[in-house]
Amino acid sequence: MLEKIEQVFVHPSQFPDRVYQDYLASFALKKINHKFHYTSVKQSQKWLKIHEKFSPTRQDENCIDAYAQCFQKTAEILDSDPSNLNLKLNLIGLGCGGGEKDKLLVSHIFKPNKVLTYYPVDVSLSLAIISAQKVRSAFANLPVQPFVCDLLQSNDLISIINDRAPNQRNIITFFGMIPNFSPDEILPILSNFLAAGDLLLFSANLAPGSDYLQGIQKVLPQYDNELTKEWLITVLLDAGVEREDGTIQFQIEADSQNKQFQRIAAYFNLKKDVSLKLEDRLIEWKSGERIRLFFSYRYTTPTIQEMLKSYGINVLAYWEPASQEEGVYLCQKV
Numbered sequence: 001m002l003e004k005i006e007q008v009f010v011h012p013s014q015f016p017d018r019v020y021q022d023y024l025a026s027f028a029l030k031k032i033n034h035k036f037h038y039t040s041v042k043q044s045q046k047w048l049k050i051h052e053k054f055s056p057t058r059q060d061e062n063c064i065d066a067y068a069q070c071f072q073k074t075a076e077i078l079d080s081d082p083s084n085l086n087l088k089l090n091l092i093g094l095g096c097g098g099g100e101k102d103k104l105l106v107s108h109i110f111k112p113n114k115v116l117t118y119y120p121v122d123v124s125l126s127l128a129i130i131s132a133q134k135v136r137s138a139f140a141n142l143p144v145q146p147f148v149c150d151l152l153q154s155n156d157l158i159s160i161i162n163d164r165a166p167n168q169r170n171i172i173t174f175f176g177m178i179p180n181f182s183p184d185e186i187l188p189i190l191s192n193f194l195a196a197g198d199l200l201l202f203s204a205n206l207a208p209g210s211d212y213l214q215g216i217q218k219v220l221p222q223y224d225n226e227l228t229k230e231w232l233i234t235v236l237l238d239a240g241v242e243r244e245d246g247t248i249q250f251q252i253e254a255d256s257q258n259k260q261f262q263r264i265a266a267y268f269n270l271k272k273d274v275s276l277k278l279e280d281r282l283i284e285w286k287s288g289e290r291i292r293l294f295f296s297y298r299y300t301t302p303t304i305q306e307m308l309k310s311y312g313i314n315v316l317a318y319w320e321p322a323s324q325e326e327g328v329y330l331c332q333k334v
């Protein structure tokens with residue numbers, strides 16, 4: 001099969017020198033930046049497998065339906081506003097992953113009389129291309145422009161996209177992203193992406209049931225399993241750490257900045273001293289220390305609503321599947 005060249009825009013936040021500084025910082029601070037779990041092809045493939053096996057959106061029809069209802073509502077809002085007829089629409093998938101949800105959204109909002117462009121945005125080149133190709137293969141006439149960036153360092157990304165076509169309205173997706181960032185860090189950035197009239201489609205992993213901590217306990221096996229451990233240890237093995245140097249342990253912990261929020265965290269507990277030479281930098285870890293590999297916040301719908309409101313973002317409507325493990329929120333900036 002003859003394959004077309006894929007044109008991908010790479011934001012300076014993912015230029016090699018910056019990425020390498022972030023990589024060194026992860027090892028020096030003993031806190032692995034989440035982006036280093038997705039960046040290689042091997043890691044993105046491992047993550048896609050975990051997503052396929054454990055994500056409610058791949059396993060639970062009721063959860064897929066919650067997204068479909070949100071997308072239907074989005075289409076109705078876009079259709080009911082006559083000013084949209086003269087506007088170009090941009091669908092910007094922030095942290096698009098494998099692009100499944102964005103593809104389903106396109107199937108609801110892509111109409112012959114609308115000018116729509118899809119921007120899959122991800123820190124992983126591999127995932128940005130997978131999303132671009134997935135959506136393009138389903139909607140051959142839809143312009144698609146993948147972007148690689150680190151969202152934490154790309155405050156100018158929205159103006160770069162907006163400059164490409166004036167007179168436009170943005171639909172921003174932010175699915176499954178909020179759990180892996182500290183809310184104080186990512187929400188100002190997300191808010192900066194939104195202008196009046198834009199729509200934000202946001203989803204979060206929730207703690208099911210009425211008891212917050214018990215709910216988190218219930219979903220712990222979706223994280224504390226061999227596939228996930230294998231994915232999370234990859235970044236260490238690739239740097240020269242040995243499996244026998246430690247063990248991965250999951251725990252539920254409070255966020256030290258926002259004590260009302262709890263998250264599931266994974267640590268690599270060192271059983272031995274480890275010294276790594278990363279280029280000219282010597283990293284020395286001592287037995288008994290631990291390396292934070294990962295965290296995932298679990299929220300509830302009221303905490304999501306309150307948190308978004310404090311950044312001027314209103315939840316217009318929301319959907320929760322019967323399992324209550326995920327919430328899908330249709331939002332707009334006030």
Ligand SMILES: C[S@@+](CC[C@H](N)C(=O)[O-])C[C@H]1O[C@@H](n2cnc3c(N)ncnc32)[C@H](O)[C@@H]1O
Binds near residue numbers: 097099177
């Ligand atoms: C949990 S997945 C969610 C994927 C997708 N939105 C979904 O719901 O299936 C997180 C995604 O965020 C991306 N990501 C992680 N850190 C990022 C960063 N700093 N900037 C941009 N994307 C990032 C990952 O590569 C991955 O695709």
